[in-house]
Amino acid sequence: MTVAPGLFVPRLRHRRRIGTIVATACAVLSLIGVMFLGVLLVRIGKEGWSWLTTAFLTNFPSVLSPELAGIKSALWGTIWLTLITVSVSVPIGVAAAVYLEEFARPGRVRWFIHINISNLAGVPSIVYGILGLAVFVRWMHLGRSVLAGGLTLSLLVLPVVIIASREALSAVPKSIRLAAYALGATRWQTVRSHVLPAALPGIMTGVILALSRAIGEASPLLILGALTYVAFVPQSPWDPFTAIPLQVYDWIDRPQPEFHHLAAAGIIVLLGILLPMNALAIGVRAWHQRKKAW
């Protein structure tokens, strides 16, 4: 068949113009997000920067004299929570991911577990607070301790850790597993020596991002009955605690403007923890992308 050249109507000018319009629209829309972040940072910086002193980091909160108040108890509470959350959610989450990805036979049971974990990742954090209150505070009699708080946050991030770890594990090419099996390796030897090391950067990225979510949570801890005014540092996992988001919430809630400055300074401290963590996650991912060669 012969095609007459006149049948093509390229309309190149028109197509290029549409391309330009779409590109501009996307650029503007993406800037909106960045703009709001910028406004937030500037506002918080203005309000809180001058209140951010070493005394702010080393003093306990004070209801009567805001100018002497500090974030020491909340900062330590957050550190405790983070440590407990890491040491509970990482082993359980990675083990669950390894089981589901490497050992469980594909079938209904695995599918059922998979669906449930995916759903759990979408459950609002306040629901985890209710669960934590029922299970850890009341049933296990842990009280309003930092341990109960850490365990609750562990439950909260567990689905995210499992999903991120599974994705990292399944990204390891099957050919590497087959190579190991062909040498007479068992499943566990294959996973331990080849699959886990190759998936580790991906798992770490997921864990860091999950933790940074846990660190910013206030509502589940409020449900647990965590205190907002604490004038001591937890000495053991069974001690009461507060956390930075709770402290910020408490300060914001007060009518006096001084406390709002304190809240802004607290937010700066929180961001000062979260942004480096996210940067670390991005760094690990970039390093991994460069390193892997399959």
Next chain:
Amino acid sequence: MVNVVGEQPTREKSAPLVPAPHVDAARHKPSEPLPPAEQVLRAEHLTIRYGTFAAVKEVTLDVSARRVTAIIGPSGCGKSTLLRAMNRMNDFVTGASVQGRLFYRGEDIYRAGFDPVELRLRIGMVFQKPNPFPKSIFKNVAWGPSINGYRGDIEELVEHALRQAALWDEVKDKLHESAYALSGGQQQRLCIARAIAMQPDVLLMDEPCSALDPIATARIEDLIYQLKAHYTVVLVTHNMQQAARVSDRTAFMYMGELIEVDDTAMIFTMPGEQRTQDYITGRFG
């Protein structure tokens, strides 16, 4: 048994059907009868299905010790499936099921309770695409022996395996660098070294040269030819010239069936079956 001692070609000699594949006469003398050989692997009425699709149908085949047995046939004829059955790598394919029997040195490897891990210690495998571990060259070779409790001098073993795989001279100064820094042909020879470091009884090779350029292919072929002094090799290839160059016995498969198996020289000069002849003369496939 098909491969009995001194079985003489009974068909009359005729002109080769294939425009003679280049065979190094010095190292390959097809006219000489092969010395006696023991049987290492035997498939008996072996049928392998993926779901309901039968990829291998009723195949009966013997593999003799210290020979290179080539399995040829067009894509999708079931040759790789048959090969992967021999060290039970099909276990990792969901939906694969096996009927019939497959014996390794007299033992049915598909009987209930048979340990495939133990089998794979004795039957190594080289894959189609080079698949080194994301580790150093040394660790790639040393890992198999070390997880299997090798008590000898591991450095000596690694050197020996790399020498046998004709890779030692190229990598001896960078043993602790990443295996991914090697070229494709070198990576494939590393995978061969990794397999033979286990001192396997049998080496299964699944189109080991299909991802390589002609020069790397020639090196691997030389290597396969030398390996049969120590190992039993089963080679899957869709390259007929390769089968003619390196193998002693050739099996031709088509649509899941084993059409014909004979000494390589016979298959390429006087095939017994019309379909074999059509395939090796390039009428299809």
